[in-house]
Amino acid sequence: MSEPPPASDETAPFGFRDVPAGEKQRLVGGIFSSVARRYDLMNDVMSLGVHRLWKDAFVDWLAPRPGLTYVDVAGGTGDIAFRIRDRVMRRGAAAIHVVDINAEMLQVGRSRESEAALTHPITWTCGNAERLALPDGFADAYTIAFGIRNVTHLAAALSEAYRVLKPGGRFLCLEFSRCDVPVLDSLYDAWSFHAIPALGARIGGDGEAYRYLVESIRRFPDQETFATLIGEAGFGQVRVRNLTGGIAAMHSAWKI
Numbered sequence: 472m473s474e475p476p477p478a479s480d481e482t483a484p485f486g487f488r489d490v491p492a493g494e495k496q497r498l499v500g501g502i503f504s505s506v507a508r509r510y511d512l513m514n515d516v517m518s519l520g521v522h523r524l525w526k527d528a529f530v531d532w533l534a535p536r537p538g539l540t541y542v543d544v545a546g547g548t549g550d551i552a553f554r555i556r557d558r559v560m561r562r563g564a565a566a567i568h569v570v571d572i573n574a575e576m577l578q579v580g581r582s583r584e585s586e587a588a589l590t591h592p593i594t595w596t597c598g599n600a601e602r603l604a605l606p607d608g609f610a611d612a613y614t615i616a617f618g619i620r621n622v623t624h625l626a627a628a629l630s631e632a633y634r635v636l637k638p639g640g641r642f643l644c645l646e647f648s649r650c651d652v653p654v655l656d657s658l659y660d661a662w663s664f665h666a667i668p669a670l671g672a673r674i675g676g677d678g679e680a681y682r683y684l685v686e687s688i689r690r691f692p693d694q695e696t697f698a699t700l701i702g703e704a705g706f707g708q709v710r711v712r713n714l715t716g717g718i719a720a721m722h723s724a725w726k727i
């Protein structure tokens with residue numbers, strides 16, 4: 472009789488804790504199921520509305536064009552997909568796909584669809600960034616906003632991004648990063664570790680979920696380290712743009 476395979480001792484960061492890697496996806500799923508209904512409201516409250524400016528800057532840099540295929544991974548309630556559609560609609564149509572692991576986040580996104588859905592539909596699919604159910608060379612652009620720090624295996628998600636892009640396709644990521652502006656960094660710390668969990672408990676209904684979100688930001692690689700990981704996944708021309716002193720950063724790269 473063969474022995475059962477040994478239990479893996481691989482771990483993954485979950486906030487400030489390390490958890491068995493096989494557990495992380497379920498724990499992250501619980502967080503977003505808990506916050507889904509109030510996610511959009513809480514984004515405005517936690518960032519004082521600034522996340523809207525960051526997402527606008529992100530889609531500005533993407534410069535969407537009609538006739539192309541866009542995949543927004545960890546797309547949640549659709550903030551990036553709606554912005555891409557709004558930019559393209561005036562000049563034509565694009566194929567826009569939102570993929571997210573959490574059905575409740577996607578459901579909130581679908582419920583935000585406007586009349587534009589009749590003429591410019593968005594495709595909403597439940598799926599894991601680490602194993603996308605999309606063919607090789609499917610997309611002209613792959614976007615991921617505030618999603619990649621939640622995946623269990625960063626390298627697997629980056630390699631999937633590379634796989635589903637066409638040669639010459641664009642990778643664009645928006646994520647929290649390292650703020651290196653004196654005074655702003657201390658204010659940001661105080662806001663993150665005191666105000667956000669308290670607001671999360673009062674408005675979002677789950678302080679612990681918001682504590683995870685803040686902690687997960689601090690465990691995510693800084694701008695330079697993340698740029699190196701993107702290069703290691705095979706991408707070229709990796710560029711970084713900081714937003715609000717590096718509180719958030721955008722990484723752009725191309726499949727070569």
Ligand SMILES: C[S@@+](CC[C@H](N)C(=O)[O-])C[C@H]1O[C@@H](n2cnc3c(N)ncnc32)[C@H](O)[C@@H]1O
Nearest residue numbers: 503545546547571572573576599600616618621
């Ligand atoms: C902070 S939200 C960002 C949502 C949206 N992109 C935005 O900017 O508002 C993070 C999203 O990542 C999703 N997510 C977490 N792990 C994932 C994975 N492995 N694959 C796909 N989506 C994932 C969550 O379900 C959640 O909707």
